Amino acid sequence: MQQAIAVLDSGVGGLTVVKEVMRQLPQEKVIYFGDTARSPYGPRSAGEVRKFTRQIVDYLVQFNPKMIVIACNTATAVAIDDIRERVSIPVLGVISPGARAAIKHTKSGIIGVIGTDGTIRSKAYEQALRLISPQIQVYSQPCPLLAPFVEQGMFDPTRSLEVVEQSLRPLAGKPMDCLILGCTHYPFLTEAISSVMGPDVTLISSADETAREISTILYHQNLLASSGFLPIHQFFCSGEPERFKKIAEGWLKEQISITPVVWQVPTII
Structure with missing residues (x-):
C-alpha cells in the first residue's frame, strides 16, 4: 500500500499546495483535509487553532501517512512545533x-x-x-x-x-x-x-517552494514513491462538501470525490 502525503488546511487554500505536489511529484498520493466548517482560522485564538490542527492530524494519522504538510499559514505559525512533538514523521509548514x-x-x-x-x-x-x-x-x-x-x-x-x-x-x-x-x-x-x-x-x-521542499525531504529520507504508481488521491472536508468539490475540481482540473467529516463547530472567540 502506497503511503500518502497528508495535507491539511483551514479550507480550500491548501489545494494550491496540492496542485503543485501533483505537478512536481505526480507519483505521490495525497490525502487532503480542509476544515471548511471552521474556516477561517485567522480570527481564532492560537489555542483554538492548535486544538483544531491536533484534531485533524489525529484524524489523518489513521491513514499512516509518510509526511504531514500544514498548508495553512495560521496553523503553521502557531501549531507546527506542537504537531512535530506529537508525530514521528516529517512535518512541514508553508x-x-x-x-x-x-x-x-x-x-x-x-x-x-x-x-x-x-x-x-x-x-x-x-x-x-x-x-x-x-x-x-x-x-x-x-x-x-x-x-x-x-x-x-x-x-x-x-x-x-x-x-x-x-x-x-x-x-x-x-x-x-x-x-x-x-x-x-x-x-x-x-x-x-x-x-x-x-x-x-x-x-x-x-506552494511551489513547499512542493520542492517536500520532494527534497522525501528524497533524503528515501520515502519517494516507487515509479509506476498511479495514485488515487483522497479528499476530506468538515463542511460544505459540494462547494468544496466545485472549487477543488475547478482548481485541480480533475474530478475528485469528497468524504465529509462531521464534528462540533465552536463559535469564533
Missing part, C-alpha cells in the same frame, strides 16, 4: 519555504507580506525572513476579507478586484519588490492581486 522564496527573488531587500489576522499577528514571516537576512525590511498587512471570499467560491473578476483593492490599500506606494501571499487561499486571487500591486512587484506563493 512559512519557511515562502520566506526563502522571497529572499531569493528580492533585489531591494524590501518585502511585503499579506495574510490572515492570526498569521500577521504571530510575526512568523518577519521572524523567518530576518532569520535568513537580518537587514530585510518587511511591510505586513492583515487581509481578513480574502480567505473567506475564496471559501465562498465566487471568483467574479470585478468583485475579486474590489475586495483585493480594499484589502491592499494600506500597502499602496510601499517600495517593495516582492509580496508574499501569506495565506494559501490567496493564489486563487493572483490575477487581482497582481493587477493591484503592479508589474514591479513579484508575487511569492509558498
Whole structure:
C-alpha cells in the first residue's frame, strides 16, 4: 500500500499546495483535509487553532501517512512545533519555504507580506525572513476579507478586484519588490492581486517552494514513491462538501470525490 502525503488546511487554500505536489511529484498520493466548517482560522485564538490542527492530524494519522504538510499559514505559525512533538514523521509548514522564496527573488531587500489576522499577528514571516537576512525590511498587512471570499467560491473578476483593492490599500506606494501571499487561499486571487500591486512587484506563493521542499525531504529520507504508481488521491472536508468539490475540481482540473467529516463547530472567540 502506497503511503500518502497528508495535507491539511483551514479550507480550500491548501489545494494550491496540492496542485503543485501533483505537478512536481505526480507519483505521490495525497490525502487532503480542509476544515471548511471552521474556516477561517485567522480570527481564532492560537489555542483554538492548535486544538483544531491536533484534531485533524489525529484524524489523518489513521491513514499512516509518510509526511504531514500544514498548508495553512495560521496553523503553521502557531501549531507546527506542537504537531512535530506529537508525530514521528516529517512535518512541514508553508512559512519557511515562502520566506526563502522571497529572499531569493528580492533585489531591494524590501518585502511585503499579506495574510490572515492570526498569521500577521504571530510575526512568523518577519521572524523567518530576518532569520535568513537580518537587514530585510518587511511591510505586513492583515487581509481578513480574502480567505473567506475564496471559501465562498465566487471568483467574479470585478468583485475579486474590489475586495483585493480594499484589502491592499494600506500597502499602496510601499517600495517593495516582492509580496508574499501569506495565506494559501490567496493564489486563487493572483490575477487581482497582481493587477493591484503592479508589474514591479513579484508575487511569492509558498506552494511551489513547499512542493520542492517536500520532494527534497522525501528524497533524503528515501520515502519517494516507487515509479509506476498511479495514485488515487483522497479528499476530506468538515463542511460544505459540494462547494468544496466545485472549487477543488475547478482548481485541480480533475474530478475528485469528497468524504465529509462531521464534528462540533465552536463559535469564533
